[in-house]
Amino acid sequence: MDDKRHMTMKDIARELGVSVATVSRALSDSPSISRERRQVIQQYAREHNYFPNVIAEQLRHSRRNPSHAIGVIVPELVHYYFSSILDGIEGEASARGYQIIVAKSNESYEREVQICEAMLKNKVCGIIVSQAKDTEHYEHFKHLEAAGVPLVFYDRICPALNASRVVVDDYMGTLNAVSHLITTGCKRIAFYGAPMSMQIAKNRFNGYRDALYKYGLALDESLVRICDNRADAERITPAMMRMEQRPDAFFAVNDETAIGILSVVKRLGFSVPDEVSICGFTNGFRATVCDPMLTTVEQRGTQVGKEAADILIGLVEGTLPADHAEKRIVKTRLVVRGTTRHP
Amino acid sequence: MDDKRHMTMKDIARELGVSVATVSRALSDSPSISRERRQVIQQYAREHNYFPNVIAEQLRHSRRNPSHAIGVIVPELVHYYFSSILDGIEGEASARGYQIIVAKSNESYEREVQICEAMLKNKVCGIIVSQAKDTEHYEHFKHLEAAGVPLVFYDRICPALNASRVVVDDYMGTLNAVSHLITTGCKRIAFYGAPMSMQIAKNRFNGYRDALYKYGLALDESLVRICDNRADAERITPAMMRMEQRPDAFFAVNDETAIGILSVVKRLGFSVPDEVSICGFTNGFRATVCDPMLTTVEQRGTQVGKEAADILIGLVEGTLPADHAEKRIVKTRLVVRGTTRHP
DNA sequence: TAAATAAATGCAATCGTTTGCGCAATCCAT
DNA sequence: ATGGATTGCGCAAACGATTGCATTTATTTA
Numbered sequence: 237m238d239d240k241r242h243m244t245m246k247d248i249a250r251e252l253g254v255s256v257a258t259v260s261r262a263l264s265d266s267p268s269i270s271r272e273r274r275q276v277i278q279q280y281a282r283e284h285n286y287f288p289n290v291i292a293e294q295l296r297h298s299r300r301n302p303s304h305a306i307g308v309i310v311p312e313l314v315h316y317y318f319s320s321i322l323d324g325i326e327g328e329a330s331a332r333g334y335q336i337i338v339a340k341s342n343e344s345y346e347r348e349v350q351i352c353e354a355m356l357k358n359k360v361c362g363i364i365v366s367q368a369k370d371t372e373h374y375e376h377f378k379h380l381e382a383a384g385v386p387l388v389f390y391d392r393i394c395p396a397l398n399a400s401r402v403v404v405d406d407y408m409g410t411l412n413a414v415s416h417l418i419t420t421g422c423k424r425i426a427f428y429g430a431p432m433s434m435q436i437a438k439n440r441f442n443g444y445r446d447a448l449y450k451y452g453l454a455l456d457e458s459l460v461r462i463c464d465n466r467a468d469a470e471r472i473t474p475a476m477m478r479m480e481q482r483p484d485a486f487f488a489v490n491d492e493t494a495i496g497i498l499s500v501v502k503r504l505g506f507s508v509p510d511e512v513s514i515c516g517f518t519n520g521f522r523a524t525v526c527d528p529m530l531t532t533v534e535q536r537g538t539q540v541g542k543e544a545a546d547i548l549i550g551l552v553e554g555t556l557p558a559d560h561a562e563k564r565i566v567k568t569r570l571v572v573r574g575t576t577r578h579p
Numbered sequence: 580m581d582d583k584r585h586m587t588m589k590d591i592a593r594e595l596g597v598s599v600a601t602v603s604r605a606l607s608d609s610p611s612i613s614r615e616r617r618q619v620i621q622q623y624a625r626e627h628n629y630f631p632n633v634i635a636e637q638l639r640h641s642r643r644n645p646s647h648a649i650g651v652i653v654p655e656l657v658h659y660y661f662s663s664i665l666d667g668i669e670g671e672a673s674a675r676g677y678q679i680i681v682a683k684s685n686e687s688y689e690r691e692v693q694i695c696e697a698m699l700k701n702k703v704c705g706i707i708v709s710q711a712k713d714t715e716h717y718e719h720f721k722h723l724e725a726a727g728v729p730l731v732f733y734d735r736i737c738p739a740l741n742a743s744r745v746v747v748d749d750y751m752g753t754l755n756a757v758s759h760l761i762t763t764g765c766k767r768i769a770f771y772g773a774p775m776s777m778q779i780a781k782n783r784f785n786g787y788r789d790a791l792y793k794y795g796l797a798l799d800e801s802l803v804r805i806c807d808n809r810a811d812a813e814r815i816t817p818a819m820m821r822m823e824q825r826p827d828a829f830f831a832v833n834d835e836t837a838i839g840i841l842s843v844v845k846r847l848g849f850s851v852p853d854e855v856s857i858c859g860f861t862n863g864f865r866a867t868v869c870d871p872m873l874t875t876v877e878q879r880g881t882q883v884g885k886e887a888a889d890i891l892i893g894l895v896e897g898t899l900p901a902d903h904a905e906k907r908i909v910k911t912r913l914v915v916r917g918t919t920r921h922p
Numbered sequence: 923t924a925a926a927t928a929a930a931t932g933c934a935a936t937c938g939t940t941t942g943c944g945c946a947a948t949c950c951a952t
Numbered sequence: 953a954t955g956g957a958t959t960g961c962g963c964a965a966a967c968g969a970t971t972g973c974a975t976t977t978a979t980t981t982a
Contacts, residue, residue, distance in 0.1 A: 255963080257964090260940060289641070289938050296967055299966095314662045314881075336680065336682075338665070357630055357633050359634055502870070520864070525865045526870065587967095638939095
C-alpha cells in the first residue's frame with residue numbers, strides 16, 4: 237500500500253495468509269476464531285495502526301444501522317444563544333460518539349429546505365433544528381420523518397408537527413422576572429416583546445400578564461410594545477419615557493433590546509436602577525458589559541443543546557420509542573445584577 | 580422497497596427492465612445510452628425522487644476522490660471571534676457544496692488528538708484548525724498530512740509545521756491603533772498583552788513598540804503587562820492608575836480585557852476618554868454595549884473563516900498545489916468609538 | 923453476401939466490511 | 953472403527969454505485 241492509502245483488512249489478510257473474513261472476525265473478537273490467531277491479527281492491526289473504513293462500514297450497515305452524524309441547523313451562528321446551544325449539542329454528541337454537521341439557515345425557508353435535503357443525502361442519523369423565521373410549509377420536515385430521520389426542535393418550534401422539542405420555560409422565567417420588578421417596588425412595567433406570531437413571544441407575554449395579575453397590577457396596553465432589537469428599542473423608548481405616566485421599569489424579550497433601553501434611559505438622564513429598572517432575557521455576553529450590569533433571565537442555551545442531543549440520540553438508539561414526541565422544558569434562572577433594585 | 584428505505588438504482592433497473600449499469604449511465608447522461616432510454620430513466624428517477632447514496636458513491640471513489648466534508652476544530656464555541664470564523668467557513672463551504680463537521684477542543688491537547696483521529700476515520704477531505712493552548716506535540720497533525728488530509732490553520736498557528744494558514748494582521752492592526760492613541764494626544768500608553776509564547780502576542784507587542792518608536796515615544800516597561808482577560812484586568816488596573824505617572828491610555832489584546840479596564844477606570848472616577856483612552860481588539864458584541872462604546876480593532880473573523888475555507892477547498896480540489904503552504908493575512912480595521920478621543 | 927463498423931446494453935469486478943453457510947479437521951463417545 | 957459434535961476457517965454474497973470490457977444487434981461498406 238502506498239502512503240496515501242490507508243491499510244485495509246485485505247492488506248492484513250494478505251500479509252498474514254488468512255482470509256479477509258477471518259480478519260474481520262478476529263478484530264471483532266469473535267470466539268469462532270482461535271484465541272492465538274485472534275491475538276496475532278489484533279496485534280498486527282494494532283502495530284500497523286489499522287482502523288476500519290467508516291464509509292465501508294456504513295454502507296454495509298446502511299440497511300439496519302444509522303450513521304453517527306447529527307445534523308444541526310441554526311438560524312444564525314454569530315449569536316450568543318445559538319452558540320451556547322451548539323456548545324451543548326457538541327458536548328453531548330462528542331461524549332456519546334457522534335459528530336455534528338452544522339449548517340446555517342440564515343432565517344431563510346429556501347435555505348432550510350436545501351439543508352434538509354443535503355443532510356438527508358449525507359445520511360445524518362437525525363436533525364436538531366430551530367425553524368427559520370419565514371418557514372410556513374413543513375413538507376421538508378415531513379419528508380425527513382417519512383425517511384426515518386428523527387427531528388428535534390429547539391427555540392423555534394414547528395407548530396404543525398408533533399415532534400420532539402426542547403424549549404426554555406419562557407412563561408415562568410418572565411413571571412419570575414416581572415415579579416422581581418414588582419417586589420422591588422416597580423409599578424408601571426413596560427413590556428417589549430417579539431411579534432406574537434412566535435410562540436415564545438406569547439409565552440413571555442403571558443408570564444408578564446400573570447405576574448401583574450398576581451400582584452393586583454392592571455395591564456396597561458400602552459406599556460406593551462413589539463420590539464426585539466436594539467435599534468427599535470432606541471427609537472421607541474424616548475417616547476415611552478416622555479409619557480405622562482412614564483414606566484418605572486422595562487422587561488425586554490432579550491438582552492440586546494434591554495441594552496438599547498438602558499442606553500436611552502441613561503442618556504435621558506434617568507438613574508438606573510433608582511428611577512428606572514430594566515430586566516432582559518438571555519444572560520449573554522452583553523449582560524456583564526453594560527453599566528450597570530444587566531439583571532436578566534438566564535436562558536441556559538447549553539442545557540437546551542444538551543437535552544436536544546440527548547433526545548435525538550435516544551431516538552436514534554432506540555432508548556426512546558421512535559414514534560414518541562419527547563418534550564422537555566429547561567428551567568430558567570433569574571440573575572439579579574445592577575439594573576434592578578435589591579429587595 | 581419499504582417506506583423506511585430509500586430507492587436505489589437497483590429498484591429503478593428492476594422496474595424498467597434494464598441493468599443497473601444502464602441506469603447509472605443514463606443518470607449521468609452518458610451518450611452511450613440511447614436518447615429515449617436515457618429520458619425514460621431520468622424521468623422515472625425524477626418522479627420517484629431518486630437520489631444517489633452518497634455513502635456508496637464515496638466508497639466507490641475513495642481511491643481517487645475526497646469527500647465533501649470539512650472538519651473544523653475550534654478551541655471554544657461560545658466566543659465571538661470563533662463564532663465569526665465558523666460563520667465564515669460555513670458560508671464559503673456551503674456555497675461550494677461542502678459540509679462542515681464541527682468539534683470543540685476545549686483548549687485540550689488530548690481532545691485535539693482524539694478529534695483529529697475521529698475526523699480522519701470519518702474521512703473528512705481536510706481540516707481547518709486553531710491549535711489548543713496546551714498543544715506542544717504535533718504528531719497528530721503530521722499524521723493527517725501524511726494521510727493526505729490537508730490542514731489549514733487559523734488564529735493559533737502550529738509553528739513546527741509549514742502548513743497553510745490565515746492570520747489577521749496583528750502587527751499593523753496594533754500599530755494603527757496605538758498610532759491613533761498617540762495622535763489623539765496620549766503619551767503614556769499601557770499595553771495589556773497575552774503571554775509571549777503565543778505568536779499573536781508577539782506581533783501585537785511589536786506593533787505597539789513600533790508605533791511608540793515611530794512617534795518618538797519611549798517604551799516604558801512598567802506600562803507593559805501580561806493580561807488577557809477581564810478578571811485580571813480588574814485586578815491589576817487599580818495599581819496602574821495609582822502609579823506616580825499614571826497611563827493616559829490603554830491598549831488591550833482583546834475587548835474583554837478592555838472592558839475590564841474601562842470598568843475599573845470609571846469606578847476610580849476618571850473620565851473616558853477625556854482623562855483616559857482605551858482601545859481593544861476584536862470588535863465583538865461587547866464593543867457596542869459598554870458605555871462609552873469601545874474603540875477597537877476589528878478582527879474580521881468571518882473573513883478569516885472564508886479565506887481558510889477557500890484555501891482548504893483549493894487544496895482539496897487541486898486548484899492549489901497540494902504541497903504548497905498558502906499563507907494569507909487578513910487586514911484589520913480600526914473602529915473608532917467613544918473610548919478614544921477624536922483627532 | 924460477407925465482413926467490418928458503429929451503437930446500445932449487459933456482465934462482472936471494484937471500493938472495504940460483514941456475515942450466513944458450508945467444508946474440513948479434530949474430538950469424544952459408543 | 954464409526955458416527956455425531958465441535959472447532960476453526962474460507963467462500964461468496966451482500967451494501968449501492970461506477971466502469972472497463974464483452975456482447976448483442978443494427979448499420980454500413982466492399
